[in-house]
Amino acid sequence: MIIAEIPKEEYLKKCTSACAGCSSSLILRYVLKAAGEDTVLVVPACCTSVIQGIYPNTAMNVPVYNVAFAAAAACASGMSEAFQALGRKTHVIVYAGDGGTLDIGIQSMSGAFERGTDFLYICYDNEAYGNTGMQRSGATPLGAKTTTTPTGKTVEKKDIDAIAAAHHLEYMATACSAYPLDIYKKVAKALTFRGPTFIHILAPCPPGWRYPTEKTIDMGKLAVKSGMWVLYEREHGKLTITAPSKAAMKKPIPLEEYLAPQGRFSGIDKKSLEILKQQLAVNLKKLAAEEAEP
Amino acid sequence: MKKIATGNKAIAEAVKQALPAVVAAYPITPQTEIVETIADYVTSGQMKSRYIPVESEHSAMAACIGAGITGVRTFTATSAHGLLYMHEMTNWAAGARLPIVMANVNRSLGPGWNIWAEHTDALQERDTGWLQVYVSTVQEAYDTTLMAFRIAEHNDVLLPVMVNLDGFSLSHIMQPLDTVEPGDFIPPIHLPHAIDTKNPAGYGGLTGPDQHFRFRWEIERSMRDSVKVIAATEKDFADRFGRSYGPTEEYRCEDADVILIAIGTLGKEAEVAIDILRKEGIKAGSMRLRWFRPFPKLNLAGKEVVVIDRDYSFGYGGIVAHEIKAKNRCEMYSVIAGLGGQEVTYDDMVEFVRQRRMGEEFWFGVT
Numbered sequence: 001m002i003i004a005e006i007p008k009e010e011y012l013k014k015c016t017s018a019c020a021g022c023s024s025s026l027i028l029r030y031v032l033k034a035a036g037e038d039t040v041l042v043v044p045a046c047c048t049s050v051i052q053g054i055y056p057n058t059a060m061n062v063p064v065y066n067v068a069f070a071a072a073a074a075c076a077s078g079m080s081e082a083f084q085a086l087g088r089k090t091h092v093i094v095y096a097g098d099g100g101t102l103d104i105g106i107q108s109m110s111g112a113f114e115r116g117t118d119f120l121y122i123c124y125d126n127e128a129y130g131n132t133g134m135q136r137s138g139a140t141p142l143g144a145k146t147t148t149t150p151t152g153k154t155v156e157k158k159d160i161d162a163i164a165a166a167h168h169l170e171y172m173a174t175a176c177s178a179y180p181l182d183i184y185k186k187v188a189k190a191l192t193f194r195g196p197t198f199i200h201i202l203a204p205c206p207p208g209w210r211y212p213t214e215k216t217i218d219m220g221k222l223a224v225k226s227g228m229w230v231l232y233e234r235e236h237g238k239l240t241i242t243a244p245s246k247a248a249m250k251k252p253i254p255l256e257e258y259l260a261p262q263g264r265f266s267g268i269d270k271k272s273l274e275i276l277k278q279q280l281a282v283n284l285k286k287l288a289a290e291e292a293e294p
Numbered sequence: 295m296k297k298i299a300t301g302n303k304a305i306a307e308a309v310k311q312a313l314p315a316v317v318a319a320y321p322i323t324p325q326t327e328i329v330e331t332i333a334d335y336v337t338s339g340q341m342k343s344r345y346i347p348v349e350s351e352h353s354a355m356a357a358c359i360g361a362g363i364t365g366v367r368t369f370t371a372t373s374a375h376g377l378l379y380m381h382e383m384t385n386w387a388a389g390a391r392l393p394i395v396m397a398n399v400n401r402s403l404g405p406g407w408n409i410w411a412e413h414t415d416a417l418q419e420r421d422t423g424w425l426q427v428y429v430s431t432v433q434e435a436y437d438t439t440l441m442a443f444r445i446a447e448h449n450d451v452l453l454p455v456m457v458n459l460d461g462f463s464l465s466h467i468m469q470p471l472d473t474v475e476p477g478d479f480i481p482p483i484h485l486p487h488a489i490d491t492k493n494p495a496g497y498g499g500l501t502g503p504d505q506h507f508r509f510r511w512e513i514e515r516s517m518r519d520s521v522k523v524i525a526a527t528e529k530d531f532a533d534r535f536g537r538s539y540g541p542t543e544e545y546r547c548e549d550a551d552v553i554l555i556a557i558g559t560l561g562k563e564a565e566v567a568i569d570i571l572r573k574e575g576i577k578a579g580s581m582r583l584r585w586f587r588p589f590p591k592l593n594l595a596g597k598e599v600v601v602i603d604r605d606y607s608f609g610y611g612g613i614v615a616h617e618i619k620a621k622n623r624c625e626m627y628s629v630i631a632g633l634g635g636q637e638v639t640y641d642d643m644v645e646f647v648r649q650r651r652m653g654e655e656f657w658f659g660v661t
Binding site for chain 2 (some may be wrong): 037038039040042049050052053054056058060061062063064065066067068070071072073074075077078079080081082083084085086091107108110111114115140173
């Protein structure tokens with residue numbers, strides 16, 4: 001598949017109130033192109049609550065159900081069951097940030113996964129509470145500065161993918177805003193499954209990560225090339241590393257090349273940097289081993 | 295059909311007949327029998343609903359909201375801590391104008407753990423935009439649940455309804471129950487703002503200071519309009535099935551000088567106390583508040599009023615007493631009794647009336 005084959009229909013209009021260089025709205029554009037018009041988006045409190053516009057206007061061309069922070073997956077459970085009762089095949093997609101997924105929404109997400117709700121849960125991950133001005137979340141990496149970790153976070157990022165995998169989902173994947181075709185393909189594939197599916201998408205954030213707005217795509221690519229973010233699919237439990245990460249894992253660029261352009265990592269202490277590097281190496285080794293011998 | 299049932303079973307029976315498309319619930323004592331019975335109806339095919347066994351009450355209400363916005367009928371049941379855990383979402387349900395029906399089995403709040411009757415749980419929800427009704431018998435629990443669906447879904451209302459019944463003293467006691475064939479008493483649900491992917495709209499997004507108050511006012515306007523809808527629904531119920539209730543249930547109030555007011559089962563028990571007081575020559579009557587939101591108009595002018603509150607607002611007083619006081623000019627003796635299932639007999643109520651000291655508050659059992 002090539003980028004020209006992606007449908008021309010736009011379900012996220014150009015009139016959003018997203019920040020300049022926002023990668024999460026780029027992600028959402030491709031998510032909706034893959035899902036098509038018979039889709040309802042369930043959005044907990046997150047940047048997307050703001051990006052869609054202010055009543056009575058909306059930049060979205062699919063129904064969007066905004067719901068309380070912790071409630072997205074449970075709301076989707078009810079919606080999905082009701083659509084089935086009505087004999088409708090409408091896609092129900094949760095589009096939630098990392099705070100609404102790893103932190104406050106983890107219980108309702110776990111419940112919906114365990115119950116086998118037929119829906120797609122997408123976590124777009126900008127590694128902090130972006131909507132409220134960049135406070136730390138469970139997704140903030142070690143060493144990153146946020147407004148509530150002014151000298152850098154002292155604990156590691158929560159491994160939400162391992163938690164999601166523990167629910168034995170038939171399909172889950174990771175993606176990154178710098179690879180929109182990959183996002184499109186993975187969303188389209190996830191929607192062919194019945195039951196819960198999960199896609200975790202890295203969403204670099206210029207004001208939060210403190211880099212120039214025009215560098216958003218570069219930042220996503222550096223994340224993947226350094227191995228800090230690995231693109232893969234896990235279908236019926238079987239891991240397949242996605243092409244850009246396959247290449248990156250053979251010869252990752254130095255982690256500093258990813259961290260240096262980001263203000264949030266400025267002045268990171270040596271110990272944190274060393275731990276990040278060690279973890280990165282362990283993670284890549286683990287994933288390579290799992291793919292080789294599932 | 296005549297049978298014997300608990301309050302919980304009566305609720306489940308009414309829900310089976312109202313046939314919501316989706317029931318989402320989380321178990322909590324003393325509500326469990328409601329959800330167990332519904333789960334059994336669904337599993338055995340007696341009820342063609344989808345039952346979502348959620349992982350919390352917050353999710354129970356969220357799932358009802360997600361299902362409700364597609365335009366289908368929804369139901370849940372809870373109690374005490376469960377109700378308060380879903381508090382964020384009860385506000386959401388009303389604001390989203392979803393006619394969810396919920397049974398709340400009134401129970402005390404911890405600590406310490408106490409599973410017996412108290413009304414503080416539901417009364418902490420009084421400002422959420424839910425209609426609230428408190429029932430006193432198994433039959434009334436059943437009848438009111440049937441009516442609740444019709445009232446909530448009426449297009450002049452479109453607000454959720456909470457049917458309250460006392461933990462154990464009604465949820466678990468057996469009384470005669472005469473079930474009906476509802477037929478078209480509950481018309482098919484039509485939600486004007488149901489999700490339509492052919493005509494996409496945004497729901498509950500950013501709403502500025504120039505708009506938000508308009509939605510708040512719409513809730514209040516519908517709450518006021520619900521008074522007529524409740525009256526019409528109760529009248530139609532009475533015409534079809536022969537049982538009538540009203541916003542309050544009055545007993546020997548016509549010529550009474552002193553009126554004993556309570557909600558729930560204590561409000562029913564009060565009738566026995568009134569008969570005893572009348573024999574003593576005290577011109578007493580009782581008034582059981584049934585609908586609490588919208589709050590009913592009461593005729594208490596010139597009466598002495600004794601209010602029993604099975605609830606409390608710390609630093610202020612009995613919640614029901616103060617709600618009545620705010621809307622009525624009357625002399626009042628406020629009794630706090632029955633908290634956490636504390637036993638209150640009709641003899642105790644007789645004593646409350648005999649000893650009434652107008653203008654004072656009395657905590658029953660505290661010495």
